[in-house]
Structure formats: C-alpha cells, structure tokens
Amino acid sequence: MADGRSLPPVLQRMWGREPAPRRGPRPRLDLTMITAAAVEIADADGLAGVSMSSVAGRVGVATTALYRYVASKDDLLTSMADGVVPAPPDPAGLPWRDYLAVWTRAQRDIVLDHPWLLAVTRFAPPLGPRRLLWLDRALTALDGTGLDDGEKINVASSLTGYALTDAALTHTLASGSPELVDSGIEGATAYGEVLAEVLDPETYPALSAAMRSGVMGGAEGWTDADDFRFGLDLLLDGIEQLIARRASGR
Structure with a gap:
C-alpha cells in the first residue's frame, strides 16, 4: 500500500490516513464537520459565499483554527466535491x-x-x-x-x-446564465424563439427550420x-x- 504521507494533507484526512495525535485533548472539529458546513453555505449562497472565514463562523471557531484541517480554500473545495456525494446506487442485481x-x-x-x-x-x-x-x-x-x-x-x-x-x-x-438573462432569454422556449428570429434560412437552413418548428418549446x-x-x-x-x-x- 502506498505511504499515506505521499498524499496532500487534505487527502490524507479524507482517506483517514492522517496519523492520530499522541497527546492532548481530542479536537472538537474534524474535516467532516467543516466540509458539511461549507456545503451548507454553498447550497445557500453559491461558491461565492464560501470562504475560510464564513465556514469558521458556521462551525463557531476562529478562522485560523480551520487551517489545522484545510490549508486553503482549494483544499476545502476538494473535500466539498467529495463530501457532498451520497453513496452510489445499489446494483441490486441489475443488468x-x-x-x-x-x-x-x-x-x-x-x-x-x-x-x-x-x-x-x-x-x-x-x-x-x-x-x-x-x-x-x-x-x-x-x-x-x-x-x-x-x-x-x-x-x-x-x-x-x-x-x-x-x-x-x-x-x-x-x-439563466448572465449572458441569457442580459439578453432577455429565460428558458428553452425563449432561446428557440430568439434563434428562429436571428438565423438566416439561407445560411443555416437545417437549424433555422428546426428552430422555426418549435423544437425548443411547447x-x-x-x-x-x-x-x-x-x-x-x-x-x-x-x-x-x-x-x-x-x-x-x-
């Protein structure tokens, strides 16, 4: 088995490969708690709301305390991307x-x-x-x-x-992406209507016909x-x- 010390620290923690401390009180935080708090913030406010300080505030510690578990926001995102995923579906004998x-x-x-x-x-x-x-x-x-x-x-x-x-x-x-919203396009139907209006049938004969048929809406x-x-x-x-x-x- 590969030496866990060759992994980045955040992956060592994710895989339970980090050496346990020999002495001292048991930490009140762990990577799972921190990750869950960050996911809650991201679900509510998007990634823009996720910062070391906002996560620290959610778990009730000083921001500097988080660096014992995650060295950077990138490490936190790595843990979030894995921690938010549930168990995979049960094969249950399916083909x-x-x-x-x-x-x-x-x-x-x-x-x-x-x-x-x-x-x-x-x-x-x-x-x-x-x-x-x-x-x-x-x-x-x-x-x-x-x-x-x-x-x-x-x-x-x-x-x-x-x-x-x-x-x-x-x-x-x-x-709606910013580009669509700024153009007044909301949803697939509106997108198809805009394309039907701007496409020249001579230059885009197949695509123009598809959009004019209402393929994107209705x-x-x-x-x-x-x-x-x-x-x-x-x-x-x-x-x-x-x-x-x-x-x-x-």
Whole structure:
C-alpha cells in the first residue's frame, strides 16, 4: 500500500490516513464537520459565499483554527466535491445497462441539487473516497461484459461527462446564465424563439427550420428529462455495440 504521507494533507484526512495525535485533548472539529458546513453555505449562497472565514463562523471557531484541517480554500473545495456525494446506487442485481442508466441519472441529479459542483468537478478526476466508490460500482457493473479495464474506465468517464454536461445545460436554461438573462432569454422556449428570429434560412437552413418548428418549446418541444434520456440511450447503445464487438472477437 502506498505511504499515506505521499498524499496532500487534505487527502490524507479524507482517506483517514492522517496519523492520530499522541497527546492532548481530542479536537472538537474534524474535516467532516467543516466540509458539511461549507456545503451548507454553498447550497445557500453559491461558491461565492464560501470562504475560510464564513465556514469558521458556521462551525463557531476562529478562522485560523480551520487551517489545522484545510490549508486553503482549494483544499476545502476538494473535500466539498467529495463530501457532498451520497453513496452510489445499489446494483441490486441489475443488468449493466439498467444500472448504468440509474448511475448516470443519479450523478446528473446530484449536480442539479448542488449546481456549485459544476465549477469544482467538471474537469477534475475523482480523488476522494466517495466519488471513487461511484467509479468502482460502474466498473463492477461492467464485469462479465468482455471489456478490459481501460475500456470500462472510459465508459464510466464518458457517462460522467455526459451527466455533467447535461446538468450544466439544464441548469443554465432553468436559472439563466448572465449572458441569457442580459439578453432577455429565460428558458428553452425563449432561446428557440430568439434563434428562429436571428438565423438566416439561407445560411443555416437545417437549424433555422428546426428552430422555426418549435423544437425548443411547447408541448412537443425540448424537455430536459426527455433530452437527457435520448442522449443517454445513444451512449448506452454505443456501449452495447462495443460489448457485442468484443464478444464476436472483432
């Protein structure tokens, strides 16, 4: 096993690898308490509200006391990105495709419940014990499919990337980015109407026709749940084809 001392201190604490103090009173704080307080602030006020001082105030200590557990705000964000994640779905004997569909949707839902995660985890590989448990469960679901370990990890990474991208789009259209709000665009319907107005049918014939058909709004238009499922099925169909090719020896 790797020496825990080679890990950054915050990861040592996240993994329970930090040596226990030999003497003195038991600390009244720990990384779990600090992380939970920071998550509460982020959920209420966004990442802009999270600072060492605001977290210290939430747990009732001086700001300097936090530096015993987290050396910087970046360390705190690393812990938050892992600490906010619940246990992964229970495979419960599900076939790999059914499980990965539940697994991917659950990741999307976590981000929609805590949209500040988009600024923390979008391009960061998992480091903490909770997020890596999700990766482990995805790999386990793919046991017996004929895929090698690298292919399994690529499958999990692709599905995670899709969940994050779809969550970002859904959150933006639901809450409005500054660019959309400043343009008076609120929601998918308004977005489609603006595009239908500005697109030149001669230059953008296919896209213009799609927007003018009302694809982004109305009863038959864009809905985040249906859109997510459509894209997820495309990915799962591709994974199914890859498994079939491996089974046939191609």
